[in-house]
Amino acid sequence: MEFKNSLKKFRMDNKFTQDDLGKKIGLSGKVISKWESGYSMPDIDNIKKLCEIFDCEYADLIGPEKKYKRKKKVETKEEKQDEIVINNIDQKELNNNSSSKLLKIIAKILYVFAKIYHVFLYIAITLIVLLMICIPSIVSSVKVGNNSISFTDFKGDIVSITGEDILLKGDYILKYKDKVIDNSINFDIIKEVADVFNKVSKSEITMQVEIILVLVLITLIIMVVAFHNLEMFLKNIRDCDNLFIKDNVNRLAMSTCLFVGVYVCDLGISFLVESLTSFDIYNNVGFNRLVGIFFMILMVCVFNYGYEMQKKNINVIEA
Numbered sequence: 001m002e003f004k005n006s007l008k009k010f011r012m013d014n015k016f017t018q019d020d021l022g023k024k025i026g027l028s029g030k031v032i033s034k035w036e037s038g039y040s041m042p043d044i045d046n047i048k049k050l051c052e053i054f055d056c057e058y059a060d061l062i063g064p065e066k067k068y069k070r071k072k073k074v075e076t077k078e079e080k081q082d083e084i085v086i087n088n089i090d091q092k093e094l095n096n097n098s099s100s101k102l103l104k105i106i107a108k109i110l111y112v113f114a115k116i117y118h119v120f121l122y123i124a125i126t127l128i129v130l131l132m133i134c135i136p137s138i139v140s141s142v143k144v145g146n147n148s149i150s151f152t153d154f155k156g157d158i159v160s161i162t163g164e165d166i167l168l169k170g171d172y173i174l175k176y177k178d179k180v181i182d183n184s185i186n187f188d189i190i191k192e193v194a195d196v197f198n199k200v201s202k203s204e205i206t207m208q209v210e211i212i213l214v215l216v217l218i219t220l221i222i223m224v225v226a227f228h229n230l231e232m233f234l235k236n237i238r239d240c241d242n243l244f245i246k247d248n249v250n251r252l253a254m255s256t257c258l259f260v261g262v263y264v265c266d267l268g269i270s271f272l273v274e275s276l277t278s279f280d281i282y283n284n285v286g287f288n289r290l291v292g293i294f295f296m297i298l299m300v301c302v303f304n305y306g307y308e309m310q311k312k313n314i315n316v317i318e319a
Contacts, residue, residue, distance in 0.1 A: 002038070003035075003061065004035060004036050004037065004038045005049070005062050006060070006062070006248075007032075007061065008036045008038055009034055009293045010050075010054040010056065010061065011032075011036075014053075014054060018030075018032040018033050018036070019032075021053070023093055023240065024049075024053055024240070025046060025050070025053075025242065026240060026242020026243075026244070026245055026310075027242075039282060047062070053105040053140055054069060054145060056069045057294050064068040067076070067303055069285055070161050074136060079163070083271065092223075096228070096299070103237065103240050106235065107234045107235075107238040108234075108238050110234050111231060111234040111235060111238060114227055114230055114231045114234060115223070116229050117227060117296070118224065119223050121220055121223055121227065122224070124220055125217065125224070128213055128217045128220065129217065129235065132213045132214070132217070134153070135209050135210055135213065136161065136206050136210075137152070138152070138153065139202050139205055139206045139209065142197060142202070144193075144194050144197045144198065148161065148162040149161045149193060149197075161281055177244065190277055195277075196276060196277060196308070200276070205276070206270055208275070208276055209276075211272060212269055212272050212273065215265050215268050215269045215272070216265075216269060218263040218265055219262050219266065219269070222258050222261045222262050222265070223258075225258055226254075226255045226259055226262070227255075228260035229251045229252075229254045229255040230255050232251050232289045233252060233255070236251070237250050242310075243303070243306065244303060244306035244307040244309075244310045245307065246307060248303055250308075250309050252299055252300045252303055253300050253304075254295065255296065256293060256296040256297055256300055258291070259292065259293050259296060260293055262289065262303065263289045263290065263293060266289060270309050
């Protein structure tokens with residue numbers, strides 16, 4: 001039986017569509033269609049992959065006649081050299097399989113962590129939305145005295161911070177429902193809050209805090225979409241034998257663009273916080289995000305290069 005007929009039979013026996021089989025190898029369904037039509041032949045690496053997928057021998061797929069003819073050929077010096085090269089390729093493939101298994105295990109672990117982080121992002125989004133609803137009433141209830149700051153939470157309970165003097169360094173005590181929660185509150189934060197409420201009206205504070213929370217919410221939503229793409233990228237690595245597929249390139253590129261959006265939101269949040277207080281909360285975080293974005297861009301370039309090189313190899317084989 002000719003290769004094209006054997007391939008079609010094995011594919012149909014395993015209930016694969018041409019697209020299903022192509023995805024398992026890391027190629028398109030059109031390439032499989034050309035193989036089954038006899039317009040082109042796969043290279044030795046793809047033949048080995050097909051044998052693994054169908055759990056069959058080389059001769060079962062290519063045909064016993066071709067195997068017989070190959071045995072009857074008289075070995076020349078060049079053929080012996082080819083055999084040595086093929087043996088080296090087999091050994092290299094064995095090593096690559098070990099590396100591939102390790103990579104799949106790492107991808108599986110990272111996929112689980114990404115899923116967990118995804119859940120935490122949804123929880124954070126819910127908390128931010130609740131905080132945005134409560135902020136106007138909380139800010140309006142804030143009272144700043146010489147030695148205390150207090151406000152009413154969304155349940156109507158009083159939260160207070162008291163100390164020796166609100167404008168002097170000392171020990172500050174956080175109380176909730178007259179119960180001590182913490183007796184070592186950071187003085188700098190207390191002073192900043194007191195200064196803000198002494199200098200800026202409550203309506204302006206409410207507006208700026210709401211804008212900050214909106215930017216935080218947008219940041220979290222962007223991160224949800226970015227991590228969804230990273231999850232799909234890791235899933236592809238976990239499930240497919242071929243890393244350099246178009247979907248992986250697209251997922252990485254999309255995640256990189258989204259993380260650039262997160263960085264822009266960080267800058268906006270940093271600017272608003274600095275305009276309201278003297279804290280520079282994103283000084284180090286912003287730099288770390290830039291480094292992360294830089295490495296993601298490098299990964300996109302590497303995967304795109306691998307995909308283009310593979311596509312050229314396929315075109316050479318088909319030709």
